[in-house]
Amino acid sequence: MTPSPPQDLLKYLPDHRVLVCMQCRYAIQPNAVARHLKEIHHIHRGDRRPFVEYAGQFDLADPAKVVYPDLTQFPVPVLPVENGVACRFAGCGHLCVTVKRMKQHWMTVHRMSARDGIDWRNVQVQTFFRGNALKYFTGERSEEVQPEKGCSRRDFAPVTLNFSPASPDGPLAEIEQRLIEKYHLDSLDSELLRHYLRHTSQTIDPRPETQTAFQTAVPKIAYNFHFLLQGMLSCAAMHLAQITPSRGAFSYRATAAKHHDAALPTFRHAMLTISSHNCNAVMAFSFFMMIYTLSRADDADSLLLIRESTTTTTIAAWMEVLRTRCNLLDSCWENIICGPIGPLASLWRHNDQKTVVSPTDPLLCKLLSIRNCSASFHPWNESDTKLYNNAAVELTRAISLASRMGHTLTIWDALGTWPLNLADGFFDLLLAMHPGALILLAQYGTLLASVQTLWFFNGHAGKLLDRVRSLVDPRWEKFLQADYMHS
Incomplete structure (x- = not known):
């Protein structure tokens, strides 16, 4: 069906600087016109262009700056x-x-x-x-x-947030009411907030101190940072989609995407102006962004630390979050450690616990021997070999740390070791589907397999290993066999 002309669907109100959808009968936020046309009215990309161009000619106000009508x-x-x-x-x-x-x-x-x-x-x-x-x-x-x-x-008079220490329902109910009231949450978002406070916040990490931080400290910070609340709601929606697939998982996932996308512009601005004022909010939202990108990784390519599309190949979204956000927060790290979400800081800093890797370490020797097997059919140049060697040392260090931690190892420990210590050039090897880089990634997958019980990562390690096997030349297959990987 051919869409109606833009002026029939979209009406500009110059007195208030808003663009109203005449079918939905509410205004569209300035940065959401294309998404509204796609997700609400299912207008195909080519047909959306006239509508977007039509909307672009108007001076649209952000919701906070709309001119409201007088009496x-x-x-x-x-x-x-x-x-x-x-x-x-x-x-x-x-x-x-x-x-x-x-x-x-x-x-x-x-x-x-x-x-x-x-x-x-x-x-x-x-x-x-x-x-x-x-x-x-x-x-x-x-x-x-x-x-x-x-x-x-x-x-x-209106009060500021000054909650009592965490205890069962009382303080949580107070947090819930204040956030609902401040942000005028509708019934669905109120349900998501309630689920986050009482359930999702307790599933992100098993340690009591981090559970308390996610359950009480993070929502208090969200009272002053809307993008953080949106991250909480997005995380809760993805959790519900995972644990209640028969109750409209698609709807929950769509809601999660809506909150995640709405939060990104403000979050990115906060990153550009990182300070002691907003660093805790940025840190906390980074976790929700990680969880969102990991939990929606339906295709195996996004688990390869890289992401392929029809036009380009880039670092996977979750990996970009992990590497970039850590670097940006370095200037405020002391504020975070000493602040209300200090326990969360430790989840990303196990990579600081450097250990010396012996040149005779059996795993390192096995990994380094792989390069010698390529001489006859896939020679590696000096630069690739150096990147591979350094990545192999870091992977041996990560697996050694995991072995020492034993049953206390979590997904955050695993994610905060090897990937954070890789050189940028190693990602170029992955983008080029270099066999050595893929084999190391598969070996890293065996580490992830031991900590994949959390709902937002469950099953991903197996998908990762299967995807690597589908990409490497059959002559490398022996290095991906279970007896080799675990020997």
Whole structure:
């Protein structure tokens, strides 16, 4: 079916600097026009171009800078009008569409129970945006009530996050309510937040101190960094997609992608302006980005530390996250270690525990002997040989560390050893499908296989080994046999 003309689907409101989808009846965020056309209206790439070009001619405001209508401009003609409720606390005027949300608002912000028929009133409301940018407005003047006699205004002023230490449900419920209220989360995102706090946060790493950091410290930081909350919600959605495949896994994965993509622009800006103020948020989001990219690795190529597409071959997204983010955070590492998510810092710094590798180490000798087998049919040049030798030493060191750690080894320990210590040139060997580089990668896969029980990595090591076997010349097959790999 041929799409309708752009002006029939998209309507620009110059007074407010928003572009409204006339079918969905809400405004599209400036950086989401193409994605909206693709994911909501299923318009093919070639057919989307006129719509994107049409949208590009307008001065669109970010949600935070939209010009909201005054009382005389309400209702905005192209937007639906909903029945809502308005807070009557003096100086507040908060709007939502359910009494339940209003009661949560009073408990969270004003620190008291709302009185039915007194502390809120029914109003008509509209919103330009949905999802994470939802913000209601009305055309009715505010009506205020003062706190009950004997209570000062200061007693009920909005509060900052100052949670008690982690304990079962109480503090978690408080964290949940405050984040829901601040970011106006809808029912689905509230469900994801609840799942993250009570379940997903406990599955990222088995150590109690890191579980506590993910469960309580990270959400507190998210109160001031929206992109971090979006990372939490994306992680929770992928977790639900993994553990409840019969309950709409595709829908959860789509929701995870939505939050992940929405967080990236702000996250990238934070990386460019890294400081003691935002370093903890950047660090925490990097974990969620890793989990997201690993958990959606359905194709084996993304497990090869590289990623192939129709036009190019690059380092895999999860590997780029691991290597780049660590380097960017170096300038603030002391702040992170001494801060609220200090336990998370240790998950990426086991590679600092250098050990001397003996030239006679049996594994290293076996790995170095492989290069001698290539002389007759695949000679290696001096540069490739040097890169291979250094990578073999680092892999021997990583496997030695894993052996010493035994059952305490986790996926973060494994990811934080060999890949972080590889030279950039080694990735060029992988991009070229160099047999030596692939064999080392397969050997590394045997290390990953021992720690792949976490939901976001389960089964990946086996896929990695199978993919390497499909890529190497049959003459290298003996170096990938199980008895060789584990001898």
